[in-house]
Amino acid sequence: MPAYPYLKIDHVDKSFKRGSAETEVLKDITLGIEKGEYVSIIGHSGCGKSTLLNLVAGLLPVSSGAILLENKEVNDPGPDRAVVFQNHSLLPWLTVYANVKIAVDKVFSGTKTKIQRHDWIMHNLDLVQMAHAKDKRPSEISGGMKQRVGLARALAMEPKVLLLDEPFGALDALTRAHLQDSVMAIHTKLGNTVLMITHDVDEAVLLSDRIVMMTNGPAARIGEILDVPLQRPRKRLALAGDTTYLKCRQRVLDFLYERHHFVEAA
Amino acid sequence: MNMHALKTENATAAPLPAGEVVRLPTPKPSFITSKVIPNAKNIAANVIPPILMIGLILVVWQILCSKPGATLPSPSKIRTEAYDLIVDPFFIAGPQDIGLGWRVLTSLQRVAIGYGFAAVVGILLGTLVGQSVWAMRGLDPIFQILRTISPLAWLPISLAAFRDSQPSAIFVIFITAVWPIIIITAVGIRNIPQDYRNVAAVLRLNPAEFFIKVMIPSAAPYIFTGLRIGIGLSWLAIVAAEMLTGGVGIGFFI
Ligand SMILES: Nc1ncnc2c1ncn2[C@@H]1O[C@H](COP(=O)(O)OP(=O)(O)OP(=O)(O)O)[C@@H](O)[C@H]1O
């Protein structure tokens, strides 16, 4: 066991400048994530969750502090930190298969043969149960299916860390539950390290090993980190009456709606 | 899983609204038969109205111009006088006296060359301007000034530069068609959603891959609009340019 965490967010500040105006969004964020851990970030809208995820992804530069993956600083985006975006962001002119292929071809161009790459694409589409729709275009499949394909594309990069930005945010409750189960199954099977953003308390408790609760912006900080000591594999229905589950859920709700309730009119 | 299966079934079995483009890769045979007859009707519906309108216009023209003292010839008069021009467009009677068809072809060839250059240069410059803030700040004012120059004003300049009517006609085509292509391509590139850029960044696509795999397909609707406007303008320009330069094109004939 190395002395440093797998992914380390080290005293990170982030502010946006426009001309002379400067808005401080994140203040002194420090967080360590172990390999194979599933960590959720929860907080009110606009507190800077997406900003934090984009910092880890390297899509935005940090203002101060550093992001370290396996003790090496990361500054720019790369396939070792694959992102599933809130609005799927599949390329609409490509089929489902080609959307995954573009990632696989790029990441494994030197290490896999053409046949191996094809098998790997199909393997990942199978993993999210989307192999049957491989020749469809994004406009021809449902929102939940698009998210599945986005997930397949991210998984196919074999990322060190999987970054999920409200992956189920735009889905109806049934589809969402279905996808959460899929993600849990995949996490159990592959042991990915996951950093997920959510604003759904049940989702956070059900999926995560730890829940990071953020205070309201501007200059949002980490307010509290909660361990979720529930055995895996977890079953949605069995947990509904579980005392640990309910206690965790209560803690998050307390944090969000008592101590750091949403102030602005959204 | 049950719900999932149900979903896919819905997606594939959803009936296509009539008259929409067929998007299913393998339509069933029954589909073809049900599609052919409406198609034929569609074609008829598209072809008959313009034919009727053309006929109507010819009749009105004939009536207006058959009065004594009319300044323009009537269609029937044109028919009798320009008969040999129309029926035999491909005669060659001398270096300057060639058929209408040849003239159209030479003009088309010039448009094709000039327009081809304009398309390539326009898409590349448009991409540069759309992609880079600095290129945009530097080049956009210049483009905005240059594009207001009438194509015909370019003609003396290009004649002076090339000293020949052929390349200068091509240059005028190029310069006319290139502005809308540049400007509209740049708009298309600027409108590429940040999401696509993020995807490309995470995949570490290099600039060439990004250009081919993301920029061009994403901006394609804009690029085609620019190309369409460009081709219209370039045809207008060739006629005017040839009327002034002389030579063998359709404009010279007019
Ligand atoms: N490019 C930017 N320039 C300036 N300010 C920005 C920029 N991006 C985000 N912000 C600001 O940072 C704050 C946090 O935004 P962010 O998108 O991270 O919120 P969020 O927690 O993801 O919210 P939501 O739950 O609604 O997605 C917002 O107040 C926003 O105004």
Ligand SMILES: [Mg+2]
């Ligand atoms: Mg967000």
